[in-house]
Amino acid sequence: xxxxxxxxxxxxxxxxxxxxxxxxxxxxxxxxxxxxxxxxxxxxxxxxxxxxxxxxxxxxxxxxxxxxxxxxxxxxxxxxxxxxxxxxxxxxxxxxxxxxxxxxxxxxxxxxxxxxxxxxxxxxxxxxxxxxxxxxxxxxxxxxxxxxxxxxxxxxxxxxxxxxxxxxxxxxxxxxxxxxxxxxxxxxxxxxxxxxxxxxxxxxxxxxxxxxxxxxxxxxxxxxxxxxxxxxxxxxxxxxxxxxxxxxxxxxxxxxxxxxxxxxxxxxxxxxxxxxxxxxxxxxxxxxxxxxxxxxxxxxxxxxxxxxxxxxxxxxxxxxxxxxxxxxxxxxxxxxxxxxxxxxxxxxxxxxxxxxxxxxxxxxxxxxxxxxxxxxxxxxxxxxxxxxxxxxxxxxxxxxxxxxxxxxxxxxxxxx
Amino acid sequence: xxxxxxxxxxxxxxxxxxxxxxxxxxxxxxxxxxxxxxxxxxxxxxxxxxxxxxxxxxxxxxxxxxxxxxxxxxxxxxxxxxxxxxxxxxxxxxxxxxxxxxxxxxxxxxxxxxxxxxxxxxxxxxxxxxxxxxxxxxxxxxxxxxxxxxxxxxxxxxxxxxxxxxxxxxxxxxxxxxxxxxxxxxxxxxxxxxxxxxxxxxxxxxxxxxxxxxxxxxxxxxxxxxxxxxxxxxxxxxxxxxxxxxxxxxxxxxxxxxxxxxxxxxxxxxxxxxxxxxxxxxxxxxxxxxxxxxxxxxxxxxxxxxxxxxxxxxxxxxxxxxxxxxxxxxxxxxxxxxxxxxxxxxxxxxxxxxxxxxxxxxxxxxxxxxxxxxxxxxxxxxxxxxxxxxxxxxxxxxxxxxxxxxxxxxxxxxxx
Numbered sequence: 001x002x003x004x005x006x007x008x009x010x011x012x013x014x015x016x017x018x019x020x021x022x023x024x025x026x027x028x029x030x031x032x033x034x035x036x037x038x039x040x041x042x043x044x045x046x047x048x049x050x051x052x053x054x055x056x057x058x059x060x061x062x063x064x065x066x067x068x069x070x071x072x073x074x075x076x077x078x079x080x081x082x083x084x085x086x087x088x089x090x091x092x093x094x095x096x097x098x099x100x101x102x103x104x105x106x107x108x109x110x111x112x113x114x115x116x117x118x119x120x121x122x123x124x125x126x127x128x129x130x131x132x133x134x135x136x137x138x139x140x141x142x143x144x145x146x147x148x149x150x151x152x153x154x155x156x157x158x159x160x161x162x163x164x165x166x167x168x169x170x171x172x173x174x175x176x177x178x179x180x181x182x183x184x185x186x187x188x189x190x191x192x193x194x195x196x197x198x199x200x201x202x203x204x205x206x207x208x209x210x211x212x213x214x215x216x217x218x219x220x221x222x223x224x225x226x227x228x229x230x231x232x233x234x235x236x237x238x239x240x241x242x243x244x245x246x247x248x249x250x251x252x253x254x255x256x257x258x259x260x261x262x263x264x265x266x267x268x269x270x271x272x273x274x275x276x277x278x279x280x281x282x283x284x285x286x287x288x289x290x291x292x293x294x295x296x297x298x299x300x301x302x303x304x305x306x307x308x309x310x311x312x313x314x315x316x317x318x319x320x321x322x323x324x325x326x327x328x329x330x331x332x333x334x335x336x337x338x339x340x341x342x343x344x345x346x347x348x349x350x351x352x353x354x355x356x357x358x359x360x361x362x363x364x365x366x367x368x369x370x371x372x373x374x375x376x377x378x379x380x381x382x383x384x385x386x387x388x389x390x391x392x393x394x395x396x397x398x399x400x401x402x403x404x405x406x407x408x409x410x411x412x413x414x415x416x
Numbered sequence: 417x418x419x420x421x422x423x424x425x426x427x428x429x430x431x432x433x434x435x436x437x438x439x440x441x442x443x444x445x446x447x448x449x450x451x452x453x454x455x456x457x458x459x460x461x462x463x464x465x466x467x468x469x470x471x472x473x474x475x476x477x478x479x480x481x482x483x484x485x486x487x488x489x490x491x492x493x494x495x496x497x498x499x500x501x502x503x504x505x506x507x508x509x510x511x512x513x514x515x516x517x518x519x520x521x522x523x524x525x526x527x528x529x530x531x532x533x534x535x536x537x538x539x540x541x542x543x544x545x546x547x548x549x550x551x552x553x554x555x556x557x558x559x560x561x562x563x564x565x566x567x568x569x570x571x572x573x574x575x576x577x578x579x580x581x582x583x584x585x586x587x588x589x590x591x592x593x594x595x596x597x598x599x600x601x602x603x604x605x606x607x608x609x610x611x612x613x614x615x616x617x618x619x620x621x622x623x624x625x626x627x628x629x630x631x632x633x634x635x636x637x638x639x640x641x642x643x644x645x646x647x648x649x650x651x652x653x654x655x656x657x658x659x660x661x662x663x664x665x666x667x668x669x670x671x672x673x674x675x676x677x678x679x680x681x682x683x684x685x686x687x688x689x690x691x692x693x694x695x696x697x698x699x700x701x702x703x704x705x706x707x708x709x710x711x712x713x714x715x716x717x718x719x720x721x722x723x724x725x726x727x728x729x730x731x732x733x734x735x736x737x738x739x740x741x742x743x744x745x746x747x748x749x750x751x752x753x754x755x756x757x758x759x760x761x762x763x764x765x766x767x768x769x770x771x772x773x774x775x776x777x778x779x780x781x782x783x784x785x786x787x788x789x790x791x792x793x794x795x796x797x798x799x800x801x802x803x804x805x806x807x808x809x810x811x812x813x814x815x816x817x818x819x820x821x822x823x824x825x826x827x828x829x830x831x832x
Contacts, residue, residue: 020472057498060503071515072499078490082488102562146517
């Protein structure tokens, strides 16, 4: 599709289309873009519509059939796209709404969390012949048998990125209700600065560690298809927001991108298990069976006795169930004890240029130590160093790290 | 489709699926039917959902684009079918919801009032292989290009009848919130009696004359494909309701089926137009251009002067605009005067066996005369005699006629 190089792919979330006034505002933005390019816009359901529909389904059934739940939930986005196109057409824009089925967003036959298999880009090409703006329902797709599916969490972001990939667009703008991605939570640390640019990998680390930015799934898809993302504020469309791409030259400007705090964590340790193959497998499988996600898995062997200890972090909400499961396993594993620490928070330093720079962990740990912050657990990977501290000390730790690495100047530094 | 002879086609209106409690009740009825037959159920949007969506569209646009309006409105029925199937599946029924698009209800490419062109009965056959109840969204269809359409007024009734015709079902049950069709409005005349059986033609006359029964369009389709209709009460499913069929032996039992009152009428006369071809055409075209429906069109020639007068009835709401249009036409037609009578109501006697029985008009008019009811205008056709009277006298006239023709005994008589 040659023309698609001139096509902007944009996505507006639920808060951006919360009511008719906001839909009119989104229509203005789209009209502006359409003066120079074709526009492919993906929209979510209006404000609380999805919550309302889920509530309705719970009244109908304690455990609603998933196929029927998708049939129900898909109406939310269908309402948004119709209303947005009414407004666009009234303002003279040649626009057309399309459901996931109409676009041909084919997914697996899995309901409430289907993955996209293929997109029929020819249908979009045909629709663009008579239209300048196509408005596509996010979050939904269709199986080869014609059943309506939904994509689950992060669905609308994923729709937008998948469409960008399908039409070979080089960029995809995600409009939301914040200015972009910050070095840390601006509601908690006043010196947080907006990042003009960040890499896919860093955003993925941030998202996994609790930052409410983009859904990891959409970012992973963008990385896979090399779609440059931009997070922008619907209510300040003149701002450039934050660009997300593969990075490349980025680390020349900035080793560290941000500090992320994930409160409500807990750590669990299974102590003194006789060292034999299969223990970690048994533990993680037992937890996975109950859909409990764990993180920061560490294992160490006591040099003297051939005894093993395994430690990991879980969400505080899952702690009670985790302890129960492990207590049941304890005898089978021959473990001496299951220990839990419910008072935990993760403070993580994220940076694409972090790896192989010894001054970074040194500065991090010495900053914590000098200020009396006790680090309970450490794990690190290519793009992050993650410390578990007490919940009470987490905000202070984040602020100290943010200051020590001069992240309040991130905006300036990377504008070089 | 051989098995389809054993398939019940049923339709539930908006009041029958107004909330989850009612949807559960409908599910119980469907479960009961499904014990002996396959069931094809058509449902409308829940209660006021369509009104809510129309209101939303009016907020978005003064004159919402019709394609987008259809995209919006179609969500109403999609919500109902999903919720109903959740409840059905919970109660162990093998059920599946289908949108108009999924069934393959193909319509013309006309929005907000599309007519059905074709139905893909093979898709239903396939879906019945694994299901005992298929729940289809009423009121909606799809064009050959995949655009969602809606069928306009009477849409869900029409969907049900069209599906019955497509699968060659001999019957279609329309569940609503009344017991069936009455000899006259039971809210106004206490002696109104339920008709066990009535012909398509009589129902059509009743519907056109203002009775809120079935939409004429669905009845016409049923007549065309010889689908026997039954109007039943969702909340008294054990009652047989009213059967509607071609009539046949019916008039042996009953010449008259009912009395219908249509208030809020007005009559208009264009007086003393020089008698020449084309006048009626000009008048009706000018009104049709503004979408004003007229009725009881009569024309008479003054024997002396070669002057013509044309008279007709319009809805009271259209009267002001009608007068304006005719005043503009007056000079062009050479008419002397446009007269209007805003104080009118139609009282109509309906009966398949009415034609060619002189005692019927005689009893009708003498009843009116003896009781001091002034008849302003009369028109008659094969199945009805329609009198225009003052709005004030209409209820009394209807009661007198209902009594004179002993319609309070209709139920008993036709049970012979």
